[in-house]
Amino acid sequence: MxxxxxxxxxxxxxxxxxxxxxxxxxxxxxxxxxxxxxxxxxxxxxxxxxxxxxxxxxxxxxxxxxxxxxxxxxxxxxxxxxxxxxxxxxxxxxxxxxxxxxDLESISAWVNVSCSVNGADIYMDGSSFSGNRIEIDEGSHTISAAKFGYEKYTQTFYISRRETKTFNIELKKAEFNITSISPSKKVFNPENKGALGKIDIQFSVTAPENGSLVIKDSEGNVYAEKQFSFTTWDYAYTWDGSDDEGYIVYDGTYTAVLYAGGKSASCTFKVDSSISYPALTMTNDGSGLGAFSLPLPYPDLTILAGFSSGAYFHGPVTEQNESFYAVPLDIFLSAGGEHVELGLKFQSFIKETNSFGLSFSAKLQDKIEITADSSFNYGATFRLASSNIPVFEPFGADCGNGIGIGIMAGFDFNGLYIGANSNLIFKPVSITDSEGKQDEKLWKNGITIAKTTKTYTAGIYGAIQSTFGSCSFEYKDSDDNTILFSENLRDNKRAFDAGFAFNTYLGASSTLLNFNGGMILYPETESYVYAKLGFTFMIN
The missing domain is CATH 2.60.40 (Immunoglobulin-like)
Known part of the structure; x- marks a missing residue:
């Protein structure tokens, strides 16, 4: 067998x-x-x-x-x-x-390396390796060696499979030079929180030496000085915009000068006390407060990233037996500046039938100076968003869904903003290609009153939401019953949304704590009370 x-x-x-x-x-x-x-x-x-x-x-x-x-x-x-x-x-x-x-065929080759300087870093194709021998694949490669105080060695070569190459690297002493110096920002305000109120002076040198970095104004007055003993290539000095006694310097142009080895290099930047980072967070249409985006600009190249969560409950006007409705979770990222902002937002409502959505927003904004402390701010917004299931039955309130365009305008009186928004949203409810007409539209109009400082933003908002057209789709209720929603949504007072928001910087950091609470009301049929807490990380 x-x-x-x-x-x-x-x-x-x-x-x-x-x-x-x-x-x-x-x-x-x-x-x-x-x-x-x-x-x-x-x-x-x-x-x-x-x-x-x-x-x-x-x-x-x-x-x-x-x-x-x-x-x-x-x-x-x-x-x-x-x-x-x-x-x-x-x-x-x-x-x-x-x-x-x-059968796989080996394409290995070997490289032997020696260097005239002990402790030099050896790199093959940008990755460092230790020892004197390395196995690589057949093809073109680049070998390099570097040690502070020596000129960098680089060579590109081709090696065949089963071949062995040997490199005896001779590093030459480098003459001392200041190869670069630059500020991390062109302008900053020391009164802002955390890293937003600081500047980094970044510079590079080629060899060991002693030196000093001096920061002075246009008249030559010195406000900061730092001694260095160079042992590597790259350095950075962080300045908080204050003098030796801790007082914030005046607005103006400043110069950072590096003196070392009989040589010098410099860069300039500005201190401007008017620069601010409003304590805002992401809405469905861009950075703002509560239900509305606001035309309050950030300095260019500002990034907002964060998240929030909380709870929605059925309010006093409801036909539901249970008070709990859903747990919201928002994760967002935006980038922009004084005139343009682009954002992405993931939004979910965790309940019996979970809802998940993704939105893209764009905001254009500008302002007209009225006096030194007041301005007229205005802008426009665009939204493209979709979700698998709409929320806030009997539907029609803005839940972040649909294709939307909007305008906004308001007056900023020394940090007190009073403004209005108007948004037209196409298909704010429809999510599928179910049979039936789906041409619903939502018109949301409202006002926002907010107080902004360098530390916090607090405000209240209110919106009336009118609906037009009709739509139909299927969804599951809290008892897992399949419901066919089909309704004419022509209602001038379909829903109301009102609330308050408070955003504040945490201590001396550039991280915001965000709180938002309010109510969505469908007159005589349903209401939702919500509270959300989150964090926004601001980077510039």
């Missing part, structure tokens, strides 16, 4: 012809059909741990004894570091198992 089994296996494996020089000639071994209708692939290689990809997706490493696949044509790709990849196409029938035994 053992002899018969051995002869059978020998006949099977002898029928497989694999040409290790040509992957296209590899022929799969077809084993017995599986008793089930599932199809499988088995892969092994002459080297252990090769990565297996089927139709571009990672499927495991060799030996791979069984990988379920669908019947039909597939692509098989095998890769391993220092070996030439192999790729082939095969066809598997329903209920069939195919097995492949592949």
């Amino acid at each position: 053992r002899i018969k089994t051995f002869i059978t296996l020998l006949m099977i494996f002898s029928s497989v012809s694999i040409n290790s020089q040509n992957a296209a000639k590899v022929k799969p071994l077809v084993l017995e059909n599986q008793t089930s209708s599932d199809s499988f692939v088995k892969v092994d290689t002459n080297v252990y741990g090769a990565s297996v990809y089927i139709d571009g997706k990672y499927a495991g490493s060799t030996p791979m004894y069984s990988q379920k696949v669908s019947a039909g044509r597939h692509t098989l790709r095998i890769t391993k570091t220092h070996y030439a990849a192999k790729e082939l196409t095969f066809y598997v029938n329903k209920g069939e198992t195919k097995s492949f035994i592949l």
Whole structure:
């Protein structure tokens, strides 16, 4: 019996012809059909741990004894570091198992390295390595060596498989030079919180030396000085805009000068006490407060990133037996400046049937100076958003869905902002291509009153939301019943949204704590009370 089994296996494996020089000639071994209708692939290689990809997706490493696949044509790709990849196409029938035994060919080469300077960092293709010998693949490579105080060595070369190259690197002493100096910002306000009220003076040198960095005004008065003993290439000095006694300096142009090794280099920047970072967070239409985006600009290249969560409850006007409605979760990122802002927002409502949505917003804004402490601010917004399930039944209130355009305008009186917004949103409810007419529109109008300082922003807002058109779709209620919503949404007073918000910088940091609470009211039918807490991280 053992002899018969051995002869059978020998006949099977002898029928497989694999040409290790040509992957296209590899022929799969077809084993017995599986008793089930599932199809499988088995892969092994002459080297252990090769990565297996089927139709571009990672499927495991060799030996791979069984990988379920669908019947039909597939692509098989095998890769391993220092070996030439192999790729082939095969066809598997329903209920069939195919097995492949592949030879991967080594493409390794070796590089021996020595350096005339102890402690130098050696890099191959940008990655450092230790020791005097490294294994690489056949092809073009770049070797480099660097040590502070020496000129950098770089050489590009080609190496064939199974070849060995030797590099004896001679590093030459570098003459001391100041290669660069620059400010991290062109202008800043020391009164702002955290990193927003500081500036970094960044500079680079080539060799060991002693030096000093001096910050002075246009008249030559020195406000800060820092001594350095250079032991590496790159340095940065952070200045908070104050003098030796801790007083914030006056507005104006300042110069940072680095003196070292008989040489000097300088850069200039400005201190401007009018620069501010309003304590805002992301709304459905850009940075703002509560239900509305506000035309309060940030300095250019400002990034906002953050999240918020909380709870929605059924309010005093409701037909529901349970008070809890949903847990919201918002994650957002925006970037912009004085005139343009772009944002992304992920929004979810976690309840019996979860709702998930993604939105893109754009905001254009400007202002007209009236006096030194007052201005007329105005702007426009755009929104493109979609979600899998609408929220806030009986629907019609703005939940961040749809395609929206809006305008905003207001007066800023020394930090007291009073303004109005008007937004037209197309398909704020529709989410599917269900049968029925879906041409609903939402017109949201409201006002915001907010007080902004360098430390916090606090305000109240109110909006009336009118709906037009009709829509229909299916959704599940809290009891998992499928409901067909089909309604004419023509209602001038469909919903009201009012609330308050308070955003404040945490201590001396540039992180904001955000709180928002309010109510969404459908007259005589439903209401929702909400409270949300979050954090916004501001970077410039």
